[in-house]
Amino acid sequence: MSLSKELQTLKEYRCDDRCVLSVYLNTNPGDPEQLNGAWRIHLKSGLKRIDEYLTASNDEKEMKAFNELRKKVEKEVEDNKNDLSKGVVIFAAADPELWSVHYVQVPVKTSFHWEDHPVTEEMEYMYKAYPEAGIILPSFGEVRILDTAMGAVIDEATYVFDPNLEGWGKKGKKDENETLTGSTRDDAIEPRLRENLQRFYKGMGEIIGKLKKERGWQEIHVSGEADLANAFAETLREKPASCIYKNLNNSKPNDVIHQVFEK
Structure with missing residues (x-):
């Protein structure tokens, strides 16, 4: 599937409750803020903030869905730590299943989102600047x-x-x-x-x-x-x-x- 079609599919994705984890992670080794693998700290802290928010809301269904995706995302990035480019973009959900991973050679601003849809705005901006x-x-x-x-x-x-x-x-x-x-x-x-x-x-x-x-x-x-x-x-x-x-x-x-x- 071409990237443009995949983006369109992501934009159309919806779930009844919040179930989509969108991760934008800066892994650029040339960025002074990423020295000594600082992306690990940013990934951990970003996911922890969402976890704390869901814990406070006491929604067990969302907490369970998020924790499953959290482990999957952390494993994905860690398994590919030696092949990281400038950034990683991941969209993940369990039901309906969604797993979209992009290792990109363009600047990425680190951010984390837990919504009822993939947060694609930043991805669309990058695609516009660096299309197929x-x-x-x-x-x-x-x-x-x-x-x-x-x-x-x-x-x-x-x-x-x-x-x-x-x-x-x-x-x-x-x-x-x-x-x-x-x-x-x-x-x-x-x-x-x-x-x-x-x-x-x-x-x-x-x-x-x-x-x-x-x-x-x-x-x-x-x-x-x-x-x-x-x-x-x-x-x-x-x-x-x-x-x-x-x-x-x-x-x-x-x-x-x-x-x-x-x-």
């Missing part, structure tokens, strides 16, 4: 594609131009430690190969159009050397949300996202 988007990195020898949502890479593939086959071959997901190949200097490309390259750029433009529909991209961003970025952008049916004149082909996914969305 395709980031396209064209170069002379390849086109690298990042499928992203909420500032995180969902999938990645690289299409390499093979001058012998005169076609594109899908290279697959790139290892972060791997050095990309196929970058050939413009002045070294023979006229025949240059024509083929331009023709296959057009073919890649059609592939991008299909991926946009399949992946539910709200935006497409293109980044590369000026002439290549402009040439590739012209093959797209819709004008890209941004066209950045910078070669990021050898950059790590998170660095690419930072350059594109936080420029």
